[in-house]
Amino acid sequence: xxxxxxxxxxxxxxxxxxxxxxxxxxxxxxxxxxxxxxxxxxxxxxxxxxxxxxxxxxxxxxxxxxxxxxxxxxxxxxxxxxxxxxxxxxxxxxxxxxxxxxxxxxxxxxxxxxxxxxxxxxxxxxxxxxxxxxxxxxxxxxxxxxxxxxxxxxxxxxxxxxxxxxxxxxxxxxxxxxxxxxxxxxxxxxxxxxxxxxxxx
Amino acid sequence: xxxxxxxxxxxxxxxxxxxxxxxxxxxxxxxxxxxxxxxxxxxxxxxxxxxxxxxxxxxxxxxxxxxxxxxxxxxxxxxxxxxxxxxxxxxxxxxxxxxxxxxxxxxxxxxxxxxxxxxxxxxxxxxxxxxxxxxxxxxxxxxxxxxxxxxxxxxxxxxxxxxxxxxxxxxxxxxxxxxxxxxxxxxxxxxxxxxxxxxxxxxxxxxxxxxxxxxxxxxxxxxxxxxxxxxxxxxxxxxxxxxxxxxxxxxxxxxxxxxxxxxxxxxxxxxxxxxxxxxxxxxxxxxxxxxxxxxxxxxxxxxxxxxxxxxxxxxxxxxxxxxxxxxxxxxxxxxxxxxxxxxxxxxxxxxxxxxxxxxxxxxxxxxxxxxxxxxxxxxxxxxxxxxxxxxxxxxxxxxxxxxxxxxxxxxxxxxxxxxxxxxxxxxxxxxxxxxxxxxxxxxxxxxxxxxxxxxxxxxxxxxxxxxxxxxxxxxxxxxxxxxxxxxxxxxxxxxxxxxxxxxxxxxxxxxxxxxxxxxxxxxxxxxxxxxxxxxxxxxxxxxxxxxxxxxxxxxxxxxxxxxxxxxxxxxxxxxxxxxxxxxxxxxxxxxxxxxxxxxxxxxxxxxxxxxxxxxxxxxxxxxxxxxxxxxxxx
Ligand SMILES: Cc1ncc(C[n+]2csc(CCOP(=O)(O)OP(=O)(O)O)c2C)c(N)n1
Numbered sequence: 036x037x038x039x040x041x042x043x044x045x046x047x048x049x050x051x052x053x054x055x056x057x058x059x060x061x062x063x064x065x066x067x068x069x070x071x072x073x074x075x076x077x078x079x080x081x082x083x084x085x086x087x088x089x090x091x092x093x094x095x096x097x098x099x100x101x102x103x104x105x106x107x108x109x110x111x112x113x114x115x116x117x118x119x120x121x122x123x124x125x126x127x128x129x130x131x132x133x134x135x136x137x138x139x140x141x142x143x144x145x146x147x148x149x150x151x152x153x154x155x156x157x158x159x160x161x162x163x164x165x166x167x168x169x170x171x172x173x174x175x176x177x178x179x180x181x182x183x184x185x186x187x188x189x190x191x192x193x194x195x196x197x198x199x200x201x202x203x204x205x206x207x208x209x210x211x212x213x214x215x216x217x218x219x220x221x222x223x224x225x226x227x228x229x230x231x232x233x234x235x236x
Numbered sequence: 237x238x239x240x241x242x243x244x245x246x247x248x249x250x251x252x253x254x255x256x257x258x259x260x261x262x263x264x265x266x267x268x269x270x271x272x273x274x275x276x277x278x279x280x281x282x283x284x285x286x287x288x289x290x291x292x293x294x295x296x297x298x299x300x301x302x303x304x305x306x307x308x309x310x311x312x313x314x315x316x317x318x319x320x321x322x323x324x325x326x327x328x329x330x331x332x333x334x335x336x337x338x339x340x341x342x343x344x345x346x347x348x349x350x351x352x353x354x355x356x357x358x359x360x361x362x363x364x365x366x367x368x369x370x371x372x373x374x375x376x377x378x379x380x381x382x383x384x385x386x387x388x389x390x391x392x393x394x395x396x397x398x399x400x401x402x403x404x405x406x407x408x409x410x411x412x413x414x415x416x417x418x419x420x421x422x423x424x425x426x427x428x429x430x431x432x433x434x435x436x437x438x439x440x441x442x443x444x445x446x447x448x449x450x451x452x453x454x455x456x457x458x459x460x461x462x463x464x465x466x467x468x469x470x471x472x473x474x475x476x477x478x479x480x481x482x483x484x485x486x487x488x489x490x491x492x493x494x495x496x497x498x499x500x501x502x503x504x505x506x507x508x509x510x511x512x513x514x515x516x517x518x519x520x521x522x523x524x525x526x527x528x529x530x531x532x533x534x535x536x537x538x539x540x541x542x543x544x545x546x547x548x549x550x551x552x553x554x555x556x557x558x559x560x561x562x563x564x565x566x567x568x569x570x571x572x573x574x575x576x577x578x579x580x581x582x583x584x585x586x587x588x589x590x591x592x593x594x595x596x597x598x599x600x601x602x603x604x605x606x607x608x609x610x611x612x613x614x615x616x617x618x619x620x621x622x623x624x625x626x627x628x629x630x631x632x633x634x635x636x637x638x639x640x641x642x643x644x645x646x647x648x649x650x651x652x653x654x655x656x657x658x659x660x661x662x663x664x665x666x667x668x669x670x671x672x673x674x675x676x677x678x679x680x681x682x683x684x685x686x687x688x689x690x691x692x693x694x695x696x697x698x699x700x701x702x703x704x705x706x707x708x709x710x711x712x713x714x715x716x717x718x719x720x721x722x723x724x725x726x727x728x729x730x731x732x733x734x735x736x737x738x739x740x741x742x743x744x745x746x747x748x749x750x751x752x753x754x755x756x757x758x759x760x761x762x763x764x765x766x767x768x769x770x771x772x773x774x775x776x777x778x779x780x781x782x783x784x785x786x787x788x789x790x791x792x793x794x795x796x797x798x799x800x801x802x803x804x805x806x807x808x809x810x811x812x813x814x815x816x817x818x819x820x821x822x823x824x825x826x827x828x829x830x831x832x833x834x835x836x837x838x839x840x841x842x843x844x845x846x847x848x849x850x851x852x853x854x855x856x857x858x859x860x861x862x863x864x865x866x867x868x869x870x
Contacts, residue, residue, distance in 0.1 A: 047610070048612070056417060057252075057417075060252040060417055060419070061252050063252070063419075064250050064251070064252040064419045067250075068419075069419060070252060070417070070418055070419045071383075071384075071416070071417075071418055072416065072417040072418070073255075073411075073412050073415055073416040073417060074415055074417070075359050075411070075415065082610070082612060082613050082615075082834055083610055083611060083612035084610050089417070094499065095496075096383070096491075096492035096493075096495045096496050097489075097492040097493050097495075097496050097573075097574055098412045098413075098416040098417075098418075098489075098492070099412065099571075099573050099574065101496060101500065101573070101574035101575055101578070101591075102573075102575050102591060102593065102596050103591040103596060104591075114606075114607060114608050114610075115610075117603060117606065117607060118603075118607055120599060120600070120603050121596045121597075121599055121600050121603075124591075137608070137837065138608050138609065138610040138611075138834075139613060139832065139833070139834040139836075139837070140608065140609045140610070140611065141608055141838075142828055142836065142837045142838040143659070143660065143828060143829070143832060145609060145659070146608045146609035147608060148608045149606045149607075149608070153606060154606075157603060157606070161599065210239065
């Protein structure tokens with residue numbers, strides 16, 4: 036029996052959060068796993084918060100992760116990771132892209148953006164472990180800033196906690212992108228994988 | 237091996253899909269031949285999926301002008317013996333209501349299914365609304381899935397049920413079904429394609445008072461048969477636990493939360509569960525069986541206490557002395573979750589949740605003040621922003637001449653432009669439902685003395701804007717009606733509409749011009765503006781407001797998201813603007829405070845433009861008092 040494994044991806048419209056869960060889901064199905072998840076797409080195109088949930092396991096039914104039962108939180112943006120803090124517990128792992136996306140309300144003086152230290156402290160207290168990545172920079176290194184989400188997906192696999200093989204997820208990535216840009220994405224995946232793997236050692 | 241897709245004839249294979257794709261797949265498996273819809277989150281992907289395979293599978297698919305038309309299109313097909321469906325969001329069902337109620341009198345010949353997508357917590361809607369009441373009012377059976385797989389299965393089965401009982405069926409989805417993702421097992425695909433045949437039969441199809449009286453008993457008879465049959469449908473399942481004192485009746489998606497809650501609490505052997513897949517009509521026999529087997533009942537359902545009230549009625553009728561809980565323990569507002577269901581069950585079973593929810597609530601409260609506000613906003617380069625800037629400038633000028641205290645009134649509508657109610661634009665004073673802006677403006681015109689400038693989008697104009705426009709002409713309402721024409725139904729995912737010149741399946745068609753319609757309706761002042769030419773746009777709007785009688789402005793500019801997409805395809809570069817820091821007066825902030833464009837930011841005490849977000853619309857450059865905003869050189 037496959038044990039329950041809950042992944043929450045949080046970010047901002049335009050960061051490719053939904054694509055990450057599509058890739059994960061396709062790969063999981065190829066491996067014969069049962070998958071549940073959901074997302075709020077509504078007004079995401081317009082720069083709002085986006086969360087996507089992927090749950091793997093034979094006894095998973097609902098489309099939402101029960102509070103405190105998130106195994107891995109992928110924070111594509113620090114404050115958006117913080118927004119989902121109540122899903123965490125001491126056994127959760129947080130993988131955080133440290134690059135902030137400041138909402139325009141901050142420029143308008145309508146709200147404030149917390150410091151990274153504050154965010155890390157809060158998330159640190161609520162979870163078991165945080166892995167920090169500058170995913171945007173890693174994406175550049177891979178050859179395109181558009182691959183930040185794939186770097187983070189690589190990092191998720193770098194934890195080696197998932198019941199999905201690297202080959203399968205790479206196949207999903209390969210199949211999803213046109214031949215011209217697939218290699219950049221595979222590279223991004225590998226760099227993300229290594230960064231997380233190293234951090235965990 | 238060929239990659240599996242939503243149209244693969246591959247029974248038994250597993251596919252990872254969005255809930256709405258699963259619903260479309262269900263219809264495909266049933267051999268649906270006609271599908272009509274008007275977009276609305278969270279339902280739009282259903283028709284989009286069907287449109288994508290329409291030609292390959294020989295399905296007629298259309299985006300209709302509104303939900304009522306969509307439903308009537310499907311109804312007509314059913315009358316002619318063809319399997320047909322309509323899909324819409326919950327508020328769309330209100331628009332289709334008139335026809336829907338009559339469809340129940342008519343019954344169905346070809347399988348007829350209405351998919352209503354409810355949106356608990358109003359993630360992307362103007363309200364929360366429970367479609368089950370409309371089903372009840374019309375004697376329409378409703379199916380409510382507990383998972384994505386079941387949504388597909390029910391959808392496919394609904395067509396068969398509809399033909400078996402000669403009656404319309406509704407499938408009620410919710411956001412966490414339609415926008416859930418899951419693996420599904422594909423079923424057999426019907427290849428049957430029928431030819432529609434219209435048989436003249438006024439006693440069935442023409443509704444005069446006499447006919448209504450004659451056909452109502454037939455409708456009731458059909459419904460009664462369905463009421464018996466639901467007891468053995470696979471979607472309703474009773475699982476009695478030996479040691480149970482509590483029975484949980486879980487409707488639709490709530491069933492999945494209930495399974496998880498009971499497992500979380502570790503009390504699987506102490507709770508009997510009745511899974512409900514047909515909240516209307518309820519499987520009465522199963523309900524009675526459960527009521528007789530336990531001392532206490534908890535009804536779990538999203539939104540209103542629909543099942544709860546019916547179960548209470550059944551208990552009363554059968555004289556079963558059992559305490560029935562529902563909305564006293566489970567919220568009537570918002571989506572349910574494993575937590576909410578766990579808490580309710582824990583209270584009734586004296587068990588303890590493994591997670592300290594109070595602690596998590598405290599953490600949430602502590603965290604909330606730290607979080608920046610990230611509302612969705614009009615995109616950088618959105619033409620609506622420019623239109624609103626011009627509307628407000630013109631309206632304020634005219635209002636001032638009416639008196640110091642006179643403020644223009646801006647009735648707004650539903651579409652991307654409703655995001656402009658936020659500061660700094662604050663260009664929406666009232667917004668209720670599609671087409672409501674023009675209707676409300678008509679009423680205001682007869683009771684207040686102020687310039688009234690109402691706006692709605694192009695898709696909304698075709699949907700519900702034309703009757704109130706005619707009302708303004710007929711009843712001489714002195715209002716200005718602005719149509720924000722971005723050549724798309726942008727809010728719901730850029731679907732085409734009668735003003736775009738092509739159909740759901742990408743075929744070219746006649747492109748209706750809003751200005752022609754306005755003129756034909758008798759409006760004497762009709763002008764088309766380019767909102768990115770701010771000066772001219774403002775002058776023209778001012779003229780419209782001053783015009784004595786109803787006036788129409790068509791503010792025409794392609795939606796930026798589509799514009800950028802097309803530019804990318806043409807390999808055309810976007811040329812952003814930048815701020816010349818030598819010229820910028822840092823105390824001014826006009827660009828930020830007047831436009832609220834997400835691409836203009838404050839950084840280290842400077843105002844800058846994020847060139848990765850800027851689309852080069854140039855509106856900020858037009859309003860900068862210091863001429864500090866400049867187009868980058870290629
Ligand atoms: C009766 C009803 N049907 C559908 C919707 C969903 N919906 C919200 S806005 C919108 C249309 C937006 O299109 P348009 O008026 O062209 O404005 P745009 O978003 O393109 O600016 C729709 C269909 C709704 N709210 N109410």
